[in-house]
Amino acid sequence: MGFTKFLGLSLVVLMLTSCETGQPDNECPDDFKAYYQTLQENFKLTYDPSSTASSGQTLKTNLGIFLNKYQEGFTCKWNNKKMDIREEVKLLYSEIILKNYKKSEKVVYGDDDRQEVDLVANETYKNWAKSVAGMIPHTSINADLTINSGTLGDDLQLCATERFFSQQNPMLCTGFLVGDDVLVTAGHCIENISDCAKSAWVFEYKNTTTHLNSDNIYECREIISRKFHPEGLDYSVIRLDRKVVDRTPLKFRRSGKMNDGSNLVVIGHPSGLPLKVASGAYARDNSPNDYFVTNLDTFGGNSGSPVFNESTKEVEGILVRGETDYTYDVSNSCYKTNKCPMSGCRGEDATRITQVTGLPVDLSPIDGGWSNWSAWSACQGGSQKRGRTCTNPTPSNGGMECEGDYWETRKCVNVSKEEVLKGLFEKSNFQVIDGQFYKLKRYTQADFEIAGKKFLSVCALHTKSVNESQWHSYFAGDCLIEKSNIEKIYDDFASLLIND
Numbered sequence: 001m002g003f004t005k006f007l008g009l010s011l012v013v014l015m016l017t018s019c020e021t022g023q024p025d026n027e028c029p030d031d032f033k034a035y036y037q038t039l040q041e042n043f044k045l046t047y048d049p050s051s052t053a054s055s056g057q058t059l060k061t062n063l064g065i066f067l068n069k070y071q072e073g074f075t076c077k078w079n080n081k082k083m084d085i086r087e088e089v090k091l092l093y094s095e096i097i098l099k100n101y102k103k104s105e106k107v108v109y110g111d112d113d114r115q116e117v118d119l120v121a122n123e124t125y126k127n128w129a130k131s132v133a134g135m136i137p138h139t140s141i142n143a144d145l146t147i148n149s150g151t152l153g154d155d156l157q158l159c160a161t162e163r164f165f166s167q168q169n170p171m172l173c174t175g176f177l178v179g180d181d182v183l184v185t186a187g188h189c190i191e192n193i194s195d196c197a198k199s200a201w202v203f204e205y206k207n208t209t210t211h212l213n214s215d216n217i218y219e220c221r222e223i224i225s226r227k228f229h230p231e232g233l234d235y236s237v238i239r240l241d242r243k244v245v246d247r248t249p250l251k252f253r254r255s256g257k258m259n260d261g262s263n264l265v266v267i268g269h270p271s272g273l274p275l276k277v278a279s280g281a282y283a284r285d286n287s288p289n290d291y292f293v294t295n296l297d298t299f300g301g302n303s304g305s306p307v308f309n310e311s312t313k314e315v316e317g318i319l320v321r322g323e324t325d326y327t328y329d330v331s332n333s334c335y336k337t338n339k340c341p342m343s344g345c346r347g348e349d350a351t352r353i354t355q356v357t358g359l360p361v362d363l364s365p366i367d368g369g370w371s372n373w374s375a376w377s378a379c380q381g382g383s384q385k386r387g388r389t390c391t392n393p394t395p396s397n398g399g400m401e402c403e404g405d406y407w408e409t410r411k412c413v414n415v416s417k418e419e420v421l422k423g424l425f426e427k428s429n430f431q432v433i434d435g436q437f438y439k440l441k442r443y444t445q446a447d448f449e450i451a452g453k454k455f456l457s458v459c460a461l462h463t464k465s466v467n468e469s470q471w472h473s474y475f476a477g478d479c480l481i482e483k484s485n486i487e488k489i490y491d492d493f494a495s496l497l498i499n500d
Contacts, residue, residue, distance in 0.1 A: 028076035035066050109295035110342045112163060113280040114270060116207050125265065125277050128308060131247050133201040133218070134171035134269045135189060135304070141200065145212040152271055156326065159334040167207060169272030169301070175201060176250055176267075176306040176315065179360035180243040183220075185304030186320045186351075187228035190236040196220035201240065203247060207274040218244065225358030233290050234320040234351050236304075237358040250306060252315035252353045254362065259311075260286045266296045266319055268305030279310070284347050290355050292317060293347035295340075299325045307350045317350030368395035368402040379412035 042059040075082055117129045140148045152158060153165035173189035183201060190196060196219075203216040219241040227233040265279040278297040285293035294307065298319050305319040323345040326335040338345075353359075368390040377384045390402035 026076045028078040038062060108297045108337050108339050113278045113297050114276040117275045117277055118206060120277050129267050129275055130204060131177040131250050132267045133175050133203045134205050135173040135199045136170050136202055137199050140170040152273060157335055159329055159332055159336045162337060164273050167273050171269035171272040171301050173303045174268035174305040177244055177247055178249050178252060181240045182360050183238050183240055184318060185236050186318060187226050187234040187236045189304050190238055205274055233355055235318050235356050250315050255354060257286060258309050258316050263310040264294050264296060265308040265310055266298055266305050268302040270299035270302050272301040291349045291351050293349055295342050296348050298322060298348050315353050317352050319350050322348035364397060365399040366393055366396045367400040369393055370402050383409050384412045385409045
């Protein structure tokens with residue numbers, strides 16, 4: 001039903017009732033008349049071309065109050081007409097929810113990046129989309145599982161050049177799977193158990209879908225957790241009527257924040273349309289604690305959509321609010337997509353998934369990873385060791401243990417550098433490693449030769465095993481010019497031992 005047609009209907013049926021000529025005994029009470037007059041004004045404000053999402057939300061709230069107050073239903077007399085209010089208000093209530101969500105505030109930034117799921121080349125996006133569902137009123141599903149819905153262009157009175165003009169748009173909101181039977185959506189999409197009962201959740205509703213698959217249709221059984229603030233947290237975590245089969249719960253961030261400027265992707269039902277993927281966006285403002293701001297191309301109906309981090313492949317947030325979707329083209333008497341530069345307009349807000357309570361505990365297998373190596377231990381008996389732990393992360397839920405060794409050893413010189421340097425002048429022999437001796441000797445004559453070269457004032461280091469009679473030269477160098485040359489004897493000596 002088109003926007004203009006529905007506006008006409010709402011004015012014709014402005015009484016929100018079925019009226020019959022007749023003379024019931026009771027005059028309609030004053031409080032009923034007051035509520036009725038309030039709803040009249042709410043309808044007028046909501047369908048004014050300059051209206052915002054807040055006017056629709058006000059109408060929805062007041063309709064809810066009205067239904068709760070008069071839920072038993074009754075007939076009464078007003079201006080000599082018989083009034084039976086209950087069923088007609090129910091129908092209008094469902095319709096106004098649909099209109100409110102489809103026309104809520106989101107927008108296109110830069111180029112319109114929305115794509116049909118089946119036309120996306122990225123296989124990862126396609127796999128994510130399998131775990132994304134649309135919230136559809138029961139009244140929009142026919143008995144033969146076809147969709148009872150108008151088209152986007154007629155429903156929202158769009159200009160004929162708008163994308164997806166002729167596609168049906170039955171979805172109210174979007175949700176995504178985070179557990180076997182647990183779904184996350186926006187808090188303003190599911191406010192109470194009554195909202196749960198009015199709609200179903202359908203997976204993989206695409207532009208090629210002609211009949212829904214009953215296996216893909218799920219009901220909301222309970223609300224696990226919910227928070228809503230128009231400028232803060234906005235989420236509902238619900239339990240479905242049964243476990244979802246052949247679909248993998250999406251991975252989501254469990255702590256911390258993403259990097260500033262991270263590239264983002266959204267999957268959902270913009271303006272109630274079949275599933276669309278929109279990429280080419282990034283985090284514009286990552287500073288708020290409860291949400292972050294993006295420039296994703298999203299619309300009403302995307303509320304509750306998962307926002308993915310392209311790098312980590314995890315859900316970072318829940319799309320909840322943003323800039324106005326459509327602007328009125330006065331010259332053509334139709335609505336067109338509101339377009340903003342990538343860094344312009346207010347941006348689109350996504351509730352951080354890390355701030356959501358009631359999410360399932362992650363029981364998927366986590367393989368272990370090694371920590372950094374520790375520092376080398378003190379040299380004892382000619383060797384030293386260092387270790388690492390399988391705690392980055394620790395294996396859990398049946399994940400694999402780390403491959404490799406926990407400890408690593410190497411040879412070492414088990415005397416201090418100070419002792420070696422002192423030995424250049426005060427002693428000649430000392431034990432360094434069990435079973436092997438080393439000698440430091442200072443030469444003052446030019447008759448000492450190593451590799452065919454004669455040295456004057458040379459420090460030389462020699463080694464021999466206990467059972468050997470011959471000493472072997474490990475190092476010789478000038479030890480009188482600079483202290484650094486003397487220290488090099490120790491360093492090179494240690495290196496020779498370690499690499500031996």
